[in-house]
Amino acid sequence: MRRTRLFLPTLKETPAEAQIVSHRLMLRAGLVRQSAAGIYTWLPVGYRVLRKIEQIVREEQDCTGAQEVLMPTIQSADIWQKSGRYDDYGKEMLRITDRHDREILYGPTAEEVITDIVANEITSYRDLPKNLYNIQWKFRDEVRPRFGVMRGREFLMKDNYSFDLDKAGAVHSYNKMFLAYLRTYSRMGLKAVPTAADTGPIGGELSHEFIILADTGESEVFCDRALLELPAPGPDVDYEADLQPLVDTWTSHYAATDEKHDADACPLSGDQLVTARGIEVGHIFYFGTKYSQPLGAIIQGPDGQQVTLEMGSYGIGVSRLVGAIIEASHDDDGIIWPESVAPWTVGLINLKVGDADCEATCERIYAALQTAGVEVLYDDRDERAGGKFADMDLVGIPWQLTVGPRGLKDGKIEVKRRADGEKSEIALDDVEAWIAERAAS
Numbered sequence: 001m002r003r004t005r006l007f008l009p010t011l012k013e014t015p016a017e018a019q020i021v022s023h024r025l026m027l028r029a030g031l032v033r034q035s036a037a038g039i040y041t042w043l044p045v046g047y048r049v050l051r052k053i054e055q056i057v058r059e060e061q062d063c064t065g066a067q068e069v070l071m072p073t074i075q076s077a078d079i080w081q082k083s084g085r086y087d088d089y090g091k092e093m094l095r096i097t098d099r100h101d102r103e104i105l106y107g108p109t110a111e112e113v114i115t116d117i118v119a120n121e122i123t124s125y126r127d128l129p130k131n132l133y134n135i136q137w138k139f140r141d142e143v144r145p146r147f148g149v150m151r152g153r154e155f156l157m158k159d160n161y162s163f164d165l166d167k168a169g170a171v172h173s174y175n176k177m178f179l180a181y182l183r184t185y186s187r188m189g190l191k192a193v194p195t196a197a198d199t200g201p202i203g204g205e206l207s208h209e210f211i212i213l214a215d216t217g218e219s220e221v222f223c224d225r226a227l228l229e230l231p232a233p234g235p236d237v238d239y240e241a242d243l244q245p246l247v248d249t250w251t252s253h254y255a256a257t258d259e260k261h262d263a264d265a266c267p268l269s270g271d272q273l274v275t276a277r278g279i280e281v282g283h284i285f286y287f288g289t290k291y292s293q294p295l296g297a298i299i300q301g302p303d304g305q306q307v308t309l310e311m312g313s314y315g316i317g318v319s320r321l322v323g324a325i326i327e328a329s330h331d332d333d334g335i336i337w338p339e340s341v342a343p344w345t346v347g348l349i350n351l352k353v354g355d356a357d358c359e360a361t362c363e364r365i366y367a368a369l370q371t372a373g374v375e376v377l378y379d380d381r382d383e384r385a386g387g388k389f390a391d392m393d394l395v396g397i398p399w400q401l402t403v404g405p406r407g408l409k410d411g412k413i414e415v416k417r418r419a420d421g422e423k424s425e426i427a428l429d430d431v432e433a434w435i436a437e438r439a440a441s
């Protein structure tokens with residue numbers, strides 16, 4: 001992408017309405033613009049990041065055998081009346097009346113929609129287990145939308161729903177998600193702490209929240225330092241094996257948010273106890289037959305008896321993750337994207353637009369990067385070098401390649417790594433090898 005063609009409105013000043021660093025940087029780096037309270041338009045750079053996060057979430061879900069569907073944003077009130085949640089959900093639910101005076105709503109979650117489908121379409125135990133997910137916009141009329149996309153009213157969520165014949169199967173489905181979540185966050189460069197949680201309006205008896213530690217988090221977390229050192233499961237995790245021992249290594253360590261923390265019951269003391277603030281980036285629930293019973297997801301079991309399906313639901317705050325990653329990874333100059341979610345991997349800076357040599361070299365490198373499949377943002381604007389460097393830092397591109405007349409005289413260009421600011425020079429002859437290295441990583 002050429003910077004001269006890109007729609008990237010950056011801001012020099014810190015926007016007054018933004019209280020936390022991720023919100024400030026998302027506005028300054030031109031990722032989003034607010035459309036109404038808690039409702040955002042995703043501009044090209046922000047949308048690229050959002051889609052990368054979405055793709056990691058999707059890949060990790062697919063690995064577990066979950067299948068993607070797309071449910072509507074607008075739902076009928078009927079199914080919510082059947083589950084008994086229509087009145088319970090309160091003012092957070094955006095209720096709408098259509099032209100025929102029928103009550104509809106903008107979905108805050110989708111247990112009812114998917115359970116209704118399964119109730120109608122699955123009749124035999126042979127069709128189980130099933131785990132269906134979608135990545136879809138949700139709406140919750142939060143009393144206090146704040147912190148930009150972190151607590152929005154409209155937000156993108158990955159939500160899935162598992163259907164099993166019995167409790168043991170449902171717990172296995174839950175454990176799959178537990179491990180898949182740890183993998184998902186770790187691929188985004190995040191360390192997530194699973195904490196035992198309350199179930200709120202979703203309900204159920206078993207639930208974990210996944211919390212990223214960050215000073216600006218809305219929850220307070222108390223956890224065992226050992227948890228922060230546990231490595232996330234690798235790509236070779238066998239989801240069909242018994243997952244309980246692996247899950248137990250995580251859940252046997254103490255971890256709780258302030259809602260659940262009990263200072264007297266907490267076994268940790270001194271340096272072993274980490275007290276920090278955190279951002280909830282995911283929440284999983286096992287709730288048995290809470291929805292399958294009222295919505296009639298009842299099938300014929302192996303012995304011909306009627307079985308009410310055992311369910312769980314699992315959410316990841318996809319749009320919230322954009323803010324959470326920035327909270328976890330930034331400095332005074334701007335965002336530091338982990339490569340896996342960066343809008344582009346390489347930023348190419350032409351220091352002297354109009355100089356034939358600089359332009360020819362940049363065009364050659366630009367083409368070579370694209371051919372190698374390395375995503376590149378080429379700053380071809382006729383502007384001061386300082387402004388171009390500042391913009392690349394602000395937007396957080398992991399690698400910056402700078403081409404200027406002085407370096408070219410010696411046959412060299414400069415490489416800077418955004419994460420630690422480390423600079424080095426590479427000979428023009430070695431640029432291809434450098435690109436190949438980026439393509440492979």
Ligand code: 5CA
Pocket residue numbers: 108109110111140142149150151152153154155157158159160202280281282283284313314315316317318319320
């Ligand atoms: N039905 C369940 C699981 S699918 C559910 O809705 N869970 S939830 O309420 O915990 O939401 C799942 C995730 O969505 C949360 O962990 C959080 O990361 C994200 N989320 C919730 N509310 C908001 C909001 N107002 N703004 C941005 N993200 C949100």
